[in-house]
Amino acid sequence: MRLLEYQAKELFKEYGIRVPDSIASKDIESGRKDAEKIGYPFVIKAQVPVGGRGKAGGIQKCHNEDEFELKYPQVLNMSIKGEKTRAVLLEKMSEYEKEIYLSLFLNRSKRCYTIISSAEGGVEIESVKDQVIREVGSGDVTKKVAEEVAKEIGIGENSIPHFVDILQKLSKLTVEKEAELTEINPLVILKDGSMMALDGKIMTDDNSNFRHKELAEYHEQTELEKKAEESGFSLVELDGNIAVIGNGAGLVMSTLDMLTDNGGKAACFLDVGGTATEESVYEALTLISKMKNVKAVLVNLYGGIVKTTIVASAFLKAYDDKIIILPVFARLMGAESEKSKEMLKDSETKLAPSIEEAINKAVMEVNK
Amino acid sequence: MTDIFELLKGKQNSKGDFQKQPVIVQGITGKYGTQHTKLMIEYGTNIVAGVTPGKGGQKFEDAVPIYETVKEAVDKTGAKISIMFVPAKFFLGAAKDALEAGIKLLVAIPEHVPVQDTMKIVEIAKQKGAIVIGPNTPGVMIPGLIKIGIMPASPFKFGNTAVLSKSGTLLYEIGNNLSSSGFGQCITIGIGGDPINGTRLVDAFDMVKDYPNLDGIVVVGEIGGDAEEILAQKIIDENFEKPVVAYIAGRKAPKEKRMGHAGAIVMGTYGSAESKITMFSKANIPVAKKPVEVPILLAGKMEKK
Numbered sequence: 001m002r003l004l005e006y007q008a009k010e011l012f013k014e015y016g017i018r019v020p021d022s023i024a025s026k027d028i029e030s031g032r033k034d035a036e037k038i039g040y041p042f043v044i045k046a047q048v049p050v051g052g053r054g055k056a057g058g059i060q061k062c063h064n065e066d067e068f069e070l071k072y073p074q075v076l077n078m079s080i081k082g083e084k085t086r087a088v089l090l091e092k093m094s095e096y097e098k099e100i101y102l103s104l105f106l107n108r109s110k111r112c113y114t115i116i117s118s119a120e121g122g123v124e125i126e127s128v129k130d131q132v133i134r135e136v137g138s139g140d141v142t143k144k145v146a147e148e149v150a151k152e153i154g155i156g157e158n159s160i161p162h163f164v165d166i167l168q169k170l171s172k173l174t175v176e177k178e179a180e181l182t183e184i185n186p187l188v189i190l191k192d193g194s195m196m197a198l199d200g201k202i203m204t205d206d207n208s209n210f211r212h213k214e215l216a217e218y219h220e221q222t223e224l225e226k227k228a229e230e231s232g233f234s235l236v237e238l239d240g241n242i243a244v245i246g247n248g249a250g251l252v253m254s255t256l257d258m259l260t261d262n263g264g265k266a267a268c269f270l271d272v273g274g275t276a277t278e279e280s281v282y283e284a285l286t287l288i289s290k291m292k293n294v295k296a297v298l299v300n301l302y303g304g305i306v307k308t309t310i311v312a313s314a315f316l317k318a319y320d321d322k323i324i325i326l327p328v329f330a331r332l333m334g335a336e337s338e339k340s341k342e343m344l345k346d347s348e349t350k351l352a353p354s355i356e357e358a359i360n361k362a363v364m365e366v367n368k
Numbered sequence: 369m370t371d372i373f374e375l376l377k378g379k380q381n382s383k384g385d386f387q388k389q390p391v392i393v394q395g396i397t398g399k400y401g402t403q404h405t406k407l408m409i410e411y412g413t414n415i416v417a418g419v420t421p422g423k424g425g426q427k428f429e430d431a432v433p434i435y436e437t438v439k440e441a442v443d444k445t446g447a448k449i450s451i452m453f454v455p456a457k458f459f460l461g462a463a464k465d466a467l468e469a470g471i472k473l474l475v476a477i478p479e480h481v482p483v484q485d486t487m488k489i490v491e492i493a494k495q496k497g498a499i500v501i502g503p504n505t506p507g508v509m510i511p512g513l514i515k516i517g518i519m520p521a522s523p524f525k526f527g528n529t530a531v532l533s534k535s536g537t538l539l540y541e542i543g544n545n546l547s548s549s550g551f552g553q554c555i556t557i558g559i560g561g562d563p564i565n566g567t568r569l570v571d572a573f574d575m576v577k578d579y580p581n582l583d584g585i586v587v588v589g590e591i592g593g594d595a596e597e598i599l600a601q602k603i604i605d606e607n608f609e610k611p612v613v614a615y616i617a618g619r620k621a622p623k624e625k626r627m628g629h630a631g632a633i634v635m636g637t638y639g640s641a642e643s644k645i646t647m648f649s650k651a652n653i654p655v656a657k658k659p660v661e662v663p664i665l666l667a668g669k670m671e672k673k
Contacts, residue, residue: 002624049624050623050624051624051636081623082622106483106563106564108563108564108592108593108594108595108631109568109570109593109594109595109598111487111490111564111568112487124636125636126636126637138484138487138488175484178482178483178484180483180563181635203635205482205483205484205563205630206480206626206630207456207480207481207482207483207630208482208483208484210457211482234626234627234628236622236625236626236627238622246537247537248535248536248537248538248628249535249561249590249627249628249629249632250533250534250535250536250537250538250539250561250588250590250617250628250629251535251537251538251541251617252627252628253590253591253617253618253621253627253628253632254538254541254615254617254658254659256618256620256621257617257618257619257620257621257657257658258657258658259620260619260620261620261657261658269621269627269628271628302537302540302541303520304519304520304522304523304537304540305403305407305518305520333541333544334520334522335520335522354660355658356658356660
């Protein structure tokens with residue numbers, strides 16, 4: 001899961017990495033109390049699980065109560081790249097000399113953790129030229145390695161011990177919380193040479209959630225996502241009007257690509273998993289029926305071992321139970337597809353011989 | 369490096385048949401393990417033993433002996449191959465047991481294995497000189513000969529194309545398109561949709577590139593990581609001349625969202641479809657826009673040869 005900035009900073013604090021004074025809130029009443037505690041001036045920061053919020057106006061300076069009353073609701077109600085603000089962080093402004101970059105990430109092709117650091121911070125790391133990159137195996141960073149990185153990025157002599165300390169703490173956090181990425185950008189150097197994390201980004205490995213009950217409170221899910229997870233599905237809600245269901249992540253992504261290529265807009269990505277059953281397809285249709293803005297359903301199932309007749313019965317049951325009233329366009333491939341066509345021929349489900357055809361029909365339907 | 373074809377096929381006897389290599393199933397008595405063991409036996413895979421702690425001494429379907437540990441199963445059968453159906457939480461322990469018992473090819477089916485557990489197994493496999501395929505893989509097969517995995521049999525036909533895939537169902541879909549266009553397969557390897565793979569795309573490429581009758585390679589990639597980019601660079605560096613075509617799923621997926629697979633996520637430009645497609649085009653590898661185009665592109669590449 002991707003932690004919000006304030007959640008990442010809670011973990012930083014827990015591991016002894018210094019962060020500015022800050023308090024997160026989800027409504028203006030709590031925000032007003034936080035403002036008193038923090039004291040003006042401070043920064044209002046939108047808590048969204050996506051990058052680029054600065055440019056989008058998600059970070060605002062606030063000098064007095066009038067500004068607060070104006071800006072807090074703005075930030076609370078904004079959406080950045082389709083992501084609504086989840087919380088608002090009020091943070092004490094800090095005076096600093098220099099911004100640098102530091103992260104530890106899971107290097108997938110090398111199959112090890114890798115440190116990335118740079119004397120240039122506060123900007124997107126992709127645009128930074130002078131990056132210091134060090135592979136560190138399973139994520140443990142020794143004092144020696146941390147010192148080498150500090151010297152290589154070229155920070156002042158008096159800051160080196162602070163950098164080493166923070167990098168080693170970040171390493172401990174990364175390994176213990178099973179993070180795929182921990183990033184401090186910017187990590188700032190104060191006048192006295194000490195350092196502080198002004199921003200934080202942490203992505204943990206969802207598959208290790210069962211070992212991290214302590215992180216469960218950070219798991220932000222919509223009602224639908226929760227239901228999907230309970231059924232063993234992967235669901236990503238999107239902003240279009242055609243719900244896309246299939247079995248297997250690759251196949252559903254492929255369907256989404258083709259739908260978009262043909263002018264359609266997906267309302268969701270729903271992978272029922274490699275093994276579809278009558279129950280799981282029925283569950284998936286139930287989930288879709290609860291989504292807003294959906295005008296049509298596009299189904300792409302590659303039966304393989306699963307008989308498509310099982311899928312057909314799920315559809316028929318969903319019609320009987322009035323779960324789906326939307327038009328459904330489906331391509332069912334694999335075992336017993338002839339029989340399932342027969343089963344569905346008088347139903348509302350329109351079967352297409354190819355996914356291309358199913359997509360065309362679905363797009364025409366929503367553009368009617 | 370261990371030759372995967374030799375591991376799977378064994379040696380040819382005087383009649384020209386391959387002796388079927390013995391395979392162990394870890395988690396043979398679970399619902400999923402049972403279903404797929406039956407299908408593998410039906411396909412002709414030589415399943416010689418199962419492992420389920422607490423059920424040692426019993427027999428699977430009155431035929432296949434079940435042992436308490438992988439070591440016992442290996443001692444009794446001499447198997448070097450194991451396929452694993454255990455729940456993700458038990459992957460680490462079960463995979464360790466397998467590698468320590470001398471398994472040389474471990475096919476790990478479970479999805480949702482924590483990355484740190486996979487990394488530990490990758491290290492052990494390196495020390496033992498073993499191949500791990502997966503986790504979160506549909507498995508590996510040589511059509512018509514041996515199937516170690518959960519893939520359906522029907523999409524695949526024997527031939528001279530190798531298919532390497534991150535995705536399961538897309539592998540079946542594209543396998544089916546290839547087979548019906550006359551491009552049979554000499555091997556299909558599902559590397560899995562996780563961030564860390566026991567066998568990476570480049571490793572899978574190394575396994576198949578010297579296969580004597582190889583006509584071409586199909587790469588079924590998806591967003592996330594940089595496995596495709598690194599493979600493309602390798603193909604350039606090695607000046608590999610046989611036809612390679614690719615398909616990349618997730619071109620239109622939103623950024624910073626996990627699309628079903630743990631590994632299918634774009635962070636900034638890391639893992640984006642554009643980055644992969646750009647590198648493939650540098651390596652002169654055409655990328656299909658949809659699965660049905662794959663055999664057409666492959667035919668085109670072969671004609672140019």
